[in-house]
Amino acid sequence: MSEGIKDRAGLSDAAAQSRASVLRSRAESYIALSRHDAAIADLTESIALAPDNARAWRLRGESHRVTERHEVALEDFDEALRLEPDSAYALGSRGQTYAAMxxxxxxxxxFDHALTLSPDSLWILEAKADVLTDLDRLDEALEEHAKIIALNEDLPYSWVARGDLYQRMNLYAEAIADYAKALEIDPEHVRALSRRGEALRMSDRYEEALADLNRALDLDPDNDRxxxxxxxxxxELGDNEGALRDLERAIELDQEYIWAYRVRGEIYQELERHEEAVSDFTRALHLEFGD
Known part of the structure; x- marks a missing residue:
């Protein structure tokens, strides 16, 4: 189109490209602020003005993904990848969308394709490890976590994530060691404290578990887990009344906390409060199996 000829609601090509660029930039700030509907509106207009910009499609796909509009997110990532086939970011984000579905x-x-393009991308490695875990390919998931930690040993989240996987595998000593590494880096990491407390409980180290869980709740008084x-x-320490108070609070914070109903039911049963035990077990069965 020759210079000066108007198009796209009266804008010249140059003006349309300029407006589309500013809209993309504003959308990125909206995304950083978690204002995804506003970002989607800006990106939709930006795409109408400059439909061949892969970044706009990718950003809109990301906002759709975060707001759980998975089908339209896939459409946007597909278009972004048609325009830019070797975008590790778009591949990783589309992979996350597939995983959520x-x-x-x-x-x-x-994820495998994305990692051939960007082998040191921590977030893609983490997403791949999560999917391997969901596929019950736990040894392979551990290998991915080892890669993540090797790339940056100073991220407490990475140690916690591997600790969670060890705990899922009932490898409590290994889990405790990883949570300890996370806490060396960040002594107030609430999840590391809470999860180490749980691993210590599973290892019958109740006093140590109690210390971790007390600290976690000092830092985060509304931590249901x-x-x-x-x-x-x-x-386990014989304080059933204290246990019931904690489990009541856990359920107040998350009324679909299946494990808390089961544990409270067992305590009620031990106390021969069988009507209350039946109520909790019934609730747990309903939440887990739809009974």
Whole structure:
């Protein structure tokens, strides 16, 4: 189109490209502020003005993904990848979308492709490790976590993530060691404290577990999982009334906390409060199996 000829609601090509660029930039700030609907509106207009910009499609796909509009997110990532086939970011984000939809093998394909392009991308390695875990390929997931830690040993989250996987595998000593590494880096890492407390409980180290869980709750007084774990620890230590108070609080914070209902039901049963035990077990069965 020759210079000066108007198009796209009266804008010249140059003006349309300029407006589209500013809209993309504003959308990125909206995304940083978690204002995804505003970002989507800006990116939709930007795409109408400059439809061949892969970044706009990718950013809009990301906002759709974060707001769980998975089908439209896939459409946007597909278009971004048509325009820019070797975008590790778009491949990784599409992989995350597939994973959220339960399409795990397709997610793995995207993650593997993305990692050939950007082998040191921590967030893609983490996403791949999560999918391997969901596929019950736990040894392979551990290998990915080892790569993540090797790339940067100073990230407490990475140690916690591997600790969680060790705990899932019932490797409590290994989990405790990883949570300890996270806490060396960040002594107030609430999840590391809470999860180490749970691993210590599973290792029958109740006093140590209680210390971790108390600290976690000092730092985060509304941590439902820490209340649930501490309730179980208190029960093991013979303080059933304290345990019931903690489990009641855990359930107040998350009324679909299946494990807390089960543990509280067992305590009620031990106390021969069978009507209350039946109520908690019934609730747990309903939440987990739809009974």
């Amino acid at each position: 339960g399409r795990l093998e397709e997610a793995m394909d995207d 820490a209340f649930g774990s501490r309730g179980a620890v208190l029960s």
